[in-house]
Amino acid sequence: MAVPATAEEVWESVATGPGYRRWFVEAELEPRVGGTLVTHHGDFGDSEGTLPGWRSALRLLAEFHTHFAGRQTAQALVMREVPAGHRLTVLLGLDGAVVGQQATARAEAGGRHLAVTGMVIEASGGPTGEGPTQQDSVVLRVADGAAPGVYEFGTMQYGETRMSVVRGYLHVPADADPGVAEAAQAARAVEHDWAAVLDALLA
Structure with a gap:
């Protein structure tokens, strides 16, 4: 599937706080190593974690294509x-x-x-x-x-x-x-x- 956007723009649309909301749940995310990710799951409550790594959009997309293209x-x-x-x-x-x-x-x-x-x-x-x-x-x-x-x-x-x-x-x-x-x-x-x-x- 081809989309009219750069890898960085695709990353922004799906893997940041606003991006999470488009396909998963309400979320806040600090985009850095050691940053906090909080996701909100309605009646199940909130889930909070720390990002052990922050990889580039290009690397993630390259890995995806390696596995599934x-x-x-x-x-x-x-x-x-x-x-x-x-x-x-x-x-x-x-x-x-x-x-x-x-x-x-x-x-x-x-x-x-x-x-x-x-x-x-x-x-x-x-x-x-x-x-x-x-x-x-x-x-x-x-x-x-x-x-x-x-x-x-x-x-x-x-x-x-x-x-x-x-x-x-x-x-x-x-x-x-x-x-x-x-x-x-x-x-x-x-x-x-x-x-x-x-x-x-x-x-």
């Missing part, structure tokens, strides 16, 4: 409410993941064994105590397997509600015939498998 994509999303102090990255063996190195998210529960291996492209951590900044996540770029793409595993605070999140931005494998149905089918399978595992882990 010319491919049909679909999103998988599983969210479960969890108790205070819960950290999904620890349960999946991702605690201490290092950007630029390989890591594997592993889970075995409910008769299922899941393993997702990829290059760590983001790793952020928050305090382990209670509070609005209690958040950590690891993002993996996965090139192989039946459902390649970019995966995020994390735990996030939304006001008084704490949620574990598995999110995948999946694309059609390079050797498959391109089509939305294939990507969507892979996304639904990922959701089904991770929902069953999270439910078993949290039971």
Whole structure:
């Protein structure tokens, strides 16, 4: 998709405070390393965090095109409410993941064994105590397997509600015939498998 704007203008329209409001929720954001991001989630309350990094618009857009250019994509999303102090990255063996190195998210529960291996492209951590900044996540770029793409595993605070999140931005494998149905089918399978595992882990 081509848009009549520069990379910087696209970044401004989707990734700043006013930009967040266009596609997500009301938000205030300080655009700098160590800046504060506050998002407002209605009845769920507010979520506040600190930006561990502030990457250029050009780099982010280049990464997006590296992952997804010319491919049909679909999103998988599983969210479960969890108790205070819960950290999904620890349960999946991702605690201490290092950007630029390989890591594997592993889970075995409910008769299922899941393993997702990829290059760590983001790793952020928050305090382990209670509070609005209690958040950590690891993002993996996965090139192989039946459902390649970019995966995020994390735990996030939304006001008084704490949620574990598995999110995948999946694309059609390079050797498959391109089509939305294939990507969507892979996304639904990922959701089904991770929902069953999270439910078993949290039971």
